[in-house]
Amino acid sequence: MARKNKETKYLAMDFGTSKTIAYVSGLGVIFNGPSVLAYDNSKKKIIAVGEEALNMMDKTPPHISILEPLQNGAITDRGLAEAYLKRVFESVEIKDVWKDANVVISSASNISVLEKQAFEKMFINLGVKTIRIVPSALMAALGSGMKILEPKGHLLLELGAGLISCSIISNNNVLVNKVYKKAGNFFNEEIEKYIRAKYSLEIGRNTAEQIKKEFGGFAAKSNRKLKISGRSLLGGGPKNELIDSNEIKNIVVGLFRPVLNLLMEVLEQTPPELTGDILDEGITITGGSSAFQGLKEYLSNNFQITVNKFSNIKTSVIDGLIKYEEIYENDLLD
Template sequence: MAQHSYGIDLGTSNFKIFGLTNKKIINEKNVIAKKNKDEVFQFGDLAFEMYEKAPENIEVSFPVKFGVIADIKNMDILFERFFKKLNGKGITGSSNFCIAVPTDITEVEKRAFYDMIAESRVKAKHISVVEKPIADAVGVGIDVESPRGNLIVNIGADTTEISVISLGGIVLSKLIKTGGSKLDDTICSIVRKKYNLVIGRRTAEQIKINLADAINASSSSYVAFGRNIVTGLPASKEISSELVFEAIQECLHSIIDSIKVILERTPPELAADIINTGVYLTGGSSLIQNIGQLITNETGLKINLDDEPEETVIRGIAEILSNNKLSELMYVPREKQYN
């Protein structure tokens, strides 16, 4: 693969880009802040710092929703900015790109990922896509070309993708609209209901990071700041891990129910392999404490959790770009067809 090659993983929460030349990965928030509607004020982590704090003339937005591109214009700008940041200079000469796409989306939605690069100011010589579960599997060290079946569960910000892979392809895949962001929403809702306290999404995320436990094994608390609904004044409240457990239970069990559905549809020989290999848990939200134990309790399968589960997809793309033997995993999506 040519040296000027780049891998991209567009997550709802984070934008990840890898450069083959410098072997560098940038992993920042997939957020853009625009001033007076058209002036780019900030992007990435710095833009996320402004989320829920910006004045009226600054709009902070997330261009990717539920795993697909919802705002192509802002996504183009973000792509160009991150590409420039990775290279440390302006737009370079022709380059090759490989971008990860979810499996369980339409061909039109897949094509949007391709078109984002093709129609940008970055000169692309060749653009290919790779199915996200395949890149995920390569990233955790699975031999994807083998006939052995593997179950990958990627719990992201807006979605959870559950896939069975074998022989370099995807046997089954299911994308559900449940992830870390939904857990944040349920925490906001329960804190409001119980304490009459309105908290922001970023505060809810911090509560989740500090207190969320899938089996309620720990007993701790976190002081949250917000606005009291009754008085309208700023207020604080100590939030217990038990309350957070109550909030997230339903979402976690919907993920487990979807895992069971995939397992029920898995061919017997591949199911036998999965018993031996277990479940590969990836995605940023898989860092919730004891979520692996909960899945083991419900399915009887062992859990394989990566040290950096939020970067397994981009590491997989990096390996695919670096290893010519894996180049067949990439393909060009079909052209748009009109009747």
């Protein structure tokens, strides 16, 4: 039920595999940081969350673990996720705000009943009284400017860190949804494996992410070079290597082929009445991994269809959740 008391806060959260973004009505975005925490095993407590914890990755002593509460869009450890969220809200000094708030959380569109119940239970344990869980595909579509309440077909490709999700959306419903659970984080892992195998060099995840951002893409060959540092697997000491941009491009293109199959499966299951809408509007891509250079052209060439990418690819879900507040308040949805 929509809130009638205007003093009641609306709290929206995009709790994603790689990033958490939280919004509170009247305050705006109050947290935007990595879904990562640093845990001191000797003291049994969290010592850092978000950017501070991410910066500690691969640099900590043995008794400090860098942990992620979500994997592939699903909670891996509910207790850990609860502790992470408590620490997040303590860090912005509004830890009690959600006890009297209407809370809306986005989740993966393919979430199971049990996974949804785990999300709900977690927030109830944190003191939330009113919670609604909405598909991230709907929120990303809304945040990308789509009119999700209308009986019109939209094709959305979300390229996240834990999941790649492709959806047909119409009349406030996800009619078709297919998911590939090898996304941005998996790309990083494959880059690490490649560097280890070819150069006998051990690199950390942050370095792999940097390589992906610098060289991952579909643009024409550029023959650019990047110096990377890591630990030699042969001598054990520090070592530098120069890698070529085309090496990484080839990895990304190879990893992306299953995404083409995913899109084709969704298109094949699209209701015939909506195909005209899809042809007129095209594919909208969003999510952090849609930043790959040349991706629009790559998809357009493969499917002979317009591809749209807007400026808010990293915030489309929270942007949609913010727009959703008006829908929520005015009882436009059941």
